Amino acid sequence: MTQAWPTLDSRVLDGLVLAALFLAVWQGLYEYAGDAAITSPLTTVDYASSLVKTANFWTHAQATLAAFAYALVISIALGIVLGLALGFQRFAGDVAEPILVALYTIPKITLYPLILLIFGLGVSAKVAFGVIHGVIPIILFTLNAVKNINPVLIRSSRIMRLSTWQTVSTVLAPAVMPELITGVRVGFSLTLLGVLIGEMFASQRGLGFLIINGINLHNVRITTAVILIVVLFAILANGLLLAFDKRMHRTA
Amino acid sequence: MTRNTAIGLTRIAVIAGSIALVELLCQRKIISPLVMIPPSEMMTSLWHMFGSHKIWDDIAQTFSTVALSFVLSVAAGFGFGALIHALPRVRRALDPLLASYYSIPFFVFYPLLIALFGLNTIPLIVIGFVFATAAMVISTLNGLDRVPRVMTKTARILRLSPARAVWSVTLPAAAPYLFTGLKLALAYSFIGVIAGEFILSGGGLGFSIAYAYNDFDSQTMYALMMFVLLIAVVMNGALHVWEQHMLKKRARA
Numbered sequence: 001m002t003q004a005w006p007t008l009d010s011r012v013l014d015g016l017v018l019a020a021l022f023l024a025v026w027q028g029l030y031e032y033a034g035d036a037a038i039t040s041p042l043t044t045v046d047y048a049s050s051l052v053k054t055a056n057f058w059t060h061a062q063a064t065l066a067a068f069a070y071a072l073v074i075s076i077a078l079g080i081v082l083g084l085a086l087g088f089q090r091f092a093g094d095v096a097e098p099i100l101v102a103l104y105t106i107p108k109i110t111l112y113p114l115i116l117l118i119f120g121l122g123v124s125a126k127v128a129f130g131v132i133h134g135v136i137p138i139i140l141f142t143l144n145a146v147k148n149i150n151p152v153l154i155r156s157s158r159i160m161r162l163s164t165w166q167t168v169s170t171v172l173a174p175a176v177m178p179e180l181i182t183g184v185r186v187g188f189s190l191t192l193l194g195v196l197i198g199e200m201f202a203s204q205r206g207l208g209f210l211i212i213n214g215i216n217l218h219n220v221r222i223t224t225a226v227i228l229i230v231v232l233f234a235i236l237a238n239g240l241l242l243a244f245d246k247r248m249h250r251t252a
Numbered sequence: 253m254t255r256n257t258a259i260g261l262t263r264i265a266v267i268a269g270s271i272a273l274v275e276l277l278c279q280r281k282i283i284s285p286l287v288m289i290p291p292s293e294m295m296t297s298l299w300h301m302f303g304s305h306k307i308w309d310d311i312a313q314t315f316s317t318v319a320l321s322f323v324l325s326v327a328a329g330f331g332f333g334a335l336i337h338a339l340p341r342v343r344r345a346l347d348p349l350l351a352s353y354y355s356i357p358f359f360v361f362y363p364l365l366i367a368l369f370g371l372n373t374i375p376l377i378v379i380g381f382v383f384a385t386a387a388m389v390i391s392t393l394n395g396l397d398r399v400p401r402v403m404t405k406t407a408r409i410l411r412l413s414p415a416r417a418v419w420s421v422t423l424p425a426a427a428p429y430l431f432t433g434l435k436l437a438l439a440y441s442f443i444g445v446i447a448g449e450f451i452l453s454g455g456g457l458g459f460s461i462a463y464a465y466n467d468f469d470s471q472t473m474y475a476l477m478m479f480v481l482l483i484a485v486v487m488n489g490a491l492h493v494w495e496q497h498m499l500k501k502r503a504r505a
Contacts, residue, residue, distance in 0.1 A: 014345035029368065037367040095262045098492075105439040106484040107446040110458065110477050113465040117287045189355035196357045200451050201462070208360070212451070215363035223367070227360050238355035239348075 039224045048225040063205040067123050068195045071130025075191050076184055079135045083142020083183070093143055100143075104136045108194070112201055126198040126206070133194030134187040141183025145176035178248040185241040192234060289474050298475035306460075307476075314445060314456040317373050321380030322441040326434060328381070329388020336389075337396045353386040362448050371454055380444035384437040391433025395426030428499065435491050442487070446480060 023041050030040040039047065051057050086093040112129060119125040153175055157167045199208025207226055214223030271291055277283045278290035289297075301307045336343040358379065365375035399422055407417040423430075449458025457480055464473035 010341075011344070014341065015348075018345050018349070033368050038364060091259065091262075094259045095266060099263065099267065102485055102488055105443075105488050106481055107443040107458075109443070109447040109450050110461055110480045112450070113461065113473055114288065114477070116465070117470075186354075189357070193357040193359065197359050197447065197451070200359065200363075211360055212363050215367060215452070220364075220367055223363055227364060230360050231356055234355050234357055235352055238352045242351060 035220070036218070037220060039221050043221070044224045044228055047221050048228050051222070051225050052229070057210075060206055060210050063123070064195060064199065064207045067126040067198075067206065068130060068192055070123075071127045071134065071191045071195055072188060074127065074131050075134035075138055075187050078131070079138025079183065079187060080142050080180065082135075083139040084146060086139065087143045087146025090147070093147065097140070097143065100136055100140055104140070108132055109197055109201075112198065115198075116202055121202060121204075126195050126203065129198040130191040130195040134191030137190060138183040138187040141179050141186065142176065145179030145183075148179075149175050178245070181241070181245050181248050185238065185245050188241060189234065189238060192237075196230065286470075289470055291478070293471070294474045294478040297471045298479055301472065301475055310455065310457045310460050310476075313373070314449065314458070317376050317456065318380065318438075318441050318445045321377045321384065321445060322438050324377070325381045325384035325437050325441060326388055329385045329433065329437065330392050330430070332385070333389040333392025334396065337393055343393070350386060350390055358383050358444075359447055359451065362451055366452060371452070376445050376448045376453065376456070379448045380441040383444035384440035387436035387440055388433040391429050391436065392426075395429030395433070396422070398429065399425040428495075428502075431495055431498065435488075435495070438487065438491070439484075442484065 026038075026041050030038050086096050108129075111132065115125050115128050115132070119128050149172065153171050154167075157171045162170065195206075196208040196211075199206035200212045203209045207230055210226045211223050211230075214220060214226070274283070274288075275290050275292060278285070278288055278293075336346060361382070362375060362379050365378050369375050369378065403421050403425055404417070407421045412421070445456070446458040449456040450462050453459045457476055461473055461476045461480070464470070464476065
């Protein structure tokens with residue numbers, strides 16, 4: 001115990017120094033660029049806290065969250081099903097993997113007009129765009145999780161004469177779970193990114209729209225405040241998923 | 253036929269088959285021409301566009317921006333990665349930041365960058381740089397972490413000067429990870445720049461796609477989309493081949 005305390009203290013101290021440095025850079029940008037380009041940290045927090053009390057903000061936040069929730073559910077379901085299928089069909093998996101990696105690195109934003117032409121303006125286009133961003137990493141992580149299952153595990157379950165269901169629930173699921181959670185974490189971030197980009201390009205609702213609209217109206221206050229809220233949400237959600245992720249990897 | 257050739261051939265067949273399917277669906281108007289034009293038409297449209305100045309201006313602008321952002325992010329990412337590798341305490345403090353870096357939807361900063369730097373190429377370079385640098389930092393750290401102890405010890409026994417040790421021991425040992433960093437930095441610079449152009453800008457390939465979309469000019473739009481996808485695929489393919497070649501050489505050495 002006595003050994004653990006000093007390191008914890010220095011960790012907290014380092015974190016505080018980092019946060020202070022970040023705020024200093026932000027304040028410095030503000031001093032350099034002025035009110036027309038960015039608001040200071042203090043005004044931003046102040047404005048953000050009054051913004052979250054308005055009904056208007058919540059209609060936009062709700063639009064984003066709804067699109068994000070649909071997109072995330074579809075990404076996870078589709079990603080896991082395809083990942084499992086490609087993982088167990090070794091040949092199909094080997095054929096598909098480089099194609100998926102290539103799809104992962106293309107600038108998917110250029111496909112957005114196509115999505116808009118198929119789905120029209122509205123929530124379904126945003127959902128589709130979120131899905132094409134989020135689904136590929138989930139497929140890839142699931143595929144690799146299945147591919148890397150230790151064959152000994154499968155053989156021993158056969159020796160113990162487990163039923164298919166028992167094999168899945170007591171052997172396979174726990175074996176792939178840690179990697180699967182990592183995939184979901186990465187997919188979560190990218191789905192959010194996709195939905196927000198979609199809103200920034202062609203949308204009349206949502207937080208992405210508020211951000212881009214603030215710039216078009218020269219209302220930097222709202223842009224900076226919404227960015228702060230979105231980034232805090234993303235970091236917080238990722239932090240929770242990361243903690244869960246680490247625990248899964250430890251216990252596995 | 254070995255398994256690898258079978259896989260390769262099947263992969264080509266799958267890709268060619270999907271393109272042929274889309275072509276057929278477009279030709280038969282099952283996919284409305286208002287939604288998508290046939291891939292063959294995209295290619296002819298692209299071919300015609302190569303005859304005009306407009307597309308070359310866009311290409312020059314986009315690629316010079318990507319190149320600048322790539323070079324800057326690789327240099328900064330490598331330098332910073334090497335620096336914090338030498339400073340464990342700084343690294344420990346930055347660790348949570350690096351772990352959650354890519355969960356931040358960076359493109360939300362892009363409008364702010366326009367407000368800060370104006371509507372020119374600087375915000376594009378910055379967004380590409382910000383998006384790509386962390387990948388290079390992480391890859392550099394991974395690479396330096398995995399330099400085998402025995403190699404650094406041998407360098408010391410051979411009394412190599414620090415510069416010589418870095419050049420002929422550390423860098424080659426870390427090379428595969430550094431290469432991954434280069435690959436990611438290039439892909440991320442490309443994505444960052446194109447996305448920025450697409451959201452709000454005054455030129456470049458991304459801008460022209462968005463412009464054609466708003467103009468209902470699906471010929472130009474699909475030709476450019478096709479072009480961007482082809483460039484991305486060719487770039488990734490070339491780097492992949494180069495990487496395999498390098499790994500094979502290392503395995504032999």
